[in-house]
Amino acid sequence: MAKKLWTAGMAAALAVSMAACSSGNNGGNASPAESSGGSSAPASGSASATATASEKPLDKVTFSFFSGVAGEKDLNTNETTIGKALEDQTGVNFKIEHLVGDLNTKIGTMIASNQYPDVLIPDAAIEEVLKAGAFIPIDDLIEQYGPNIKRVYGPYFERMRADYGGKIYFLPLGPQVGEFSADPNINQGAFWVQRRVLKEAGYPKIKKLDDYVKLVEDFVAKHPEEKLTGMLTLTNDWRFFATSNPPMHLAGYPNDGNVMVDIATNEAKTYAGSENEKRWLKTLNDLNAKGLLDKSSFVDNYDQYIAKLTSHKVVGFFDYGWQMANAQNVLKDAARKDQSQDDFVYFPLPVTFDGTHDQYLDPPGWTSNRGIGITKSAKDPARIIQFWDNLLKEENQVLKSWGIKGETYEVDDKGRFYRTVEQIDKLDDAFNEKFGFKTFDWDWPQYGTSSTLADGNAVAPGYQPEVFQVGLTEGDKTILDKYGVKTYAEMFDTPEDRPWFPAWSIPKEQGSPQQIWETKKDDLQKKYYAKIALAKPADFDSAWDGYMKEFAKLDTAGYEKWYTEQIKKIVDVAK
Template sequence: MVFTAACSKSNDNNGNNASPSATGSAPASTESAPASESAKPLDKVTFSFFNGVANAPDVNTNETTIGKILEDQTGVNFKIEHLVGDLKAKIGTMIASNDYPDVIDPDAGIDQLLDAGAYIDLTKYFNNDQYPNLNKVYGPYLSQMKAADGKIYIIPFSNVVNQFQPDPNINQGAFWIQRRVLKEAGYPKIKTLDEYTKLIEDFVAKHKDEGLTGLITLTHDWRFFATSNVPMHLDGYPNDGNVEVNMTTFDAKTYAASDSTKRWLQKLNDLNAKGLFDKASFVDNYDQYLAKLSSKKVVGFFDYGWQTGNARNLLTDAARQDPTQDDFVYQPMPLTWDGSKDQLLDPPGFVKNRGIGISVSAKDPDRIMAYWDNLLKEENQILRSWGIKGETYDVDANGRFFRTADMIKKIDEPFNLSFGFRYYAWDWPQWGTNSTLSDGNALAPGFQPEVFQMSLTDADKAILDKYGVKTYADLFAKPDDRVWYPAWGIPKAQGSPEQIWETSKDELTKKYFPKLVLAKPADFDKVWGDYLAEFGKLDTAGYEKWYTEQIKAAIEAAK
């Protein structure tokens, strides 16, 4: 399993309202957003929308500021239901009943729905003059959006419009640690996992009466990748999923049974034996995990920024109100086994196997597509990303978008929900997060250098200065170009050998990783041997051969 949609389903609270996308001819204001092009106002309609991630409360979009403006333009409202419980079980129930919401963004469950024939073919809406914005934004990507049968069933979220704008923040993988740990240790420049865990061990030992947890990991459902991906990153690779791609030969090799994975699990086993690892990591659900991260009791963890934003934002909001609370804010650190070049930041990429589609149960697909086409206008991408001029952003004499300190302060988590930034952050046809507007402004407020610097608190600036950088991304190595990236985004047919390998591998890791981490240290090697024996039954050579062929084909296609 790998992480979703290179994802950015989070609000980083550094002036980025969790809505990093937009492009086109930027108007000076969205105070009076454009009305529908139809001569007559359209009857209002509500469509059901299932979001396969539990990242916000359920809502009608017209209950938010952004959604109400879009409803005024189109007459369309969406009733969004977020995931509760197990994703596969939820989707399985839909499939069994053959009764689907109008719109589905199933995240990691997309293959289930495609295999069940749950989505309609969207091909006719592209290269269609009635949907000019869809074609403007997705036209360059149509060949990559086609399924094996040549049809288009899902619309992805990661396509870059105009110039690529790098993220100054960390929305991808990092080893996070409470700032108070670094402060107490004199702000050491740690580069290895051993240095990181030694810091945690020493800090917990000095604060025995605080009931601290040294390290936790996330293993719930499809999010298990937050634990199983770590060896790949420690080896110095970005998140290509189940493989590491050699940058000289471009051969793809799996790592789930590698010495690196053994070393990672042995480190967790050692931490567990010392009482520093949270055993509940293997039974906690996602909400419980986030609650622990925001409790101020967890010293460190590895995860992706987009996946932990809700918890970290609560700590950041508290620190803005009370600077003494900055001790509990998490600082991202780039680590490898030997302290060499990390590759935790994502290179430019296009994710093919995540997105949104219209179900076969949808009442009026044309109306939904018209809403999406309207949403893709540059002025509406500015609305969903920056908001309303004079309220959530402004424009200087040089045409540069910015936010004042007061604007940044008011855009906290409750505001993100009520205004709609949270709901329109991802999960829709959109300009990819790293896009720029037609006038050169960043689509994502948090990616705009002026906004990022303005959003930093004195404590943020102080710790960045301690490490000799201006942004969090400066702590990390620049990503190497990988034209196939991300490899996990290369589609696999349901029932194919590759898909079967991944399902079997996931079952084995979920079975054995808890045993390995929680075993008595003296029993670790025996359990590892049992795991290797089971893993050896998989056709790993065939999986690696298929992936190598796919990657080399992508390289050839890019020439």
């Protein structure tokens, strides 16, 4: 589960960036605070002018860099505008290679050969890398060369050391810096519905799951000629959590992974095998019995899922905004060209079982079991640390997130950053790749997405109200006005502070009882969910009982006890 959710988190960060064409959120994973190395607003002109160059030019060097995440383009960072500017400042270039094939096989080969790239992001295999002694401790390097690293990561040092035996071996990605800046869009979980459904119903406030289901059911019944799909769900490969996660959200909890954590007692309880899970599966079973659930949900791949969401035939579904963003962007682009197409754009709803408190929006998070480290094979660890420290200067966080003043953003007379419509329109995939927004979006030491700069600007352009407003379609403005809000986030409750969030990132060793529990639990859900959801209503209870008989063999009490202990330790460290 942790692996799936981390990959999800990285994809979320990328989705925030890729949504720039529609919402102006390019480079959405940077952030800042008080800079110890320069002004907060870059100068206009060339990219090299956006940050202070080194006092003495250094010999150029290229370091090898491996990211354990597939699907990105291999390149040299100095082939991008941002990377070239950073090379001009530091003399450092990185040759980046991304995962092809199986992660564990790739990392296992490195460990067996004892040969590593200079810099490594091992993703879910990080515990194996640490166990093999592949990362060098970087405490002394930070002390000598890392004033900005200390500024940004300092509040987390004790937790970083506590997690890994008193030493710092890697830098997690995205610590919170400055004030919390809420995402005006919904890139996290929600129950989505076509806007035309809400329009036809008179823009009701839907908060309960039963009301949401009835809304979908009534709309499908009124439009039989369209042969609509009431709901579908996503189960493909690691994305299965889009179907297994709803019980915790419906119960009023954020995405902590496999557990729901009581904010008062810090007790962790899994929702797998619970009444919450049973109630969610009963909802899917009822939808199926009424012909409203797409049975192919349990066999479709991700591309098929996205294609169905853009077909105008799917009325509603649950998913995370970052994961369905490819479909939503297609629908929004069509609505910009033809306003009547806005009917098919999806609107997020904060649905829970009882219709009261929701926690879909993420609080500031700290992912401590993923990050970037320097390996024992690195030829010059000091230069790498110096590069990271330079990258964390506030002006360089602006560069990697906002870009260049006058080219990819502007500054008004009050010092507020914004983007023009023309700038937003040019931030397509090809531009983002060439400029370096894609390359520097996530896999680096950086400010967290919800951070703010020392001058109050949001680090992530998409979190800046001025950018959000410019990116709205006429349809966006209309439906937000109908609900009396200015952002989609205002439809949802404010996230509560949770020092452990996300709980899924608490380190677990490969082969540990906790990791084994998660693997077996995932396997059981993938085996039984389709059987339970697609069973005849009269057979629902027996299908559920079959699942629970197998689930009872797992040491769930031990898993919950371990999680509770870990969470309480984190809370103690955070005090």
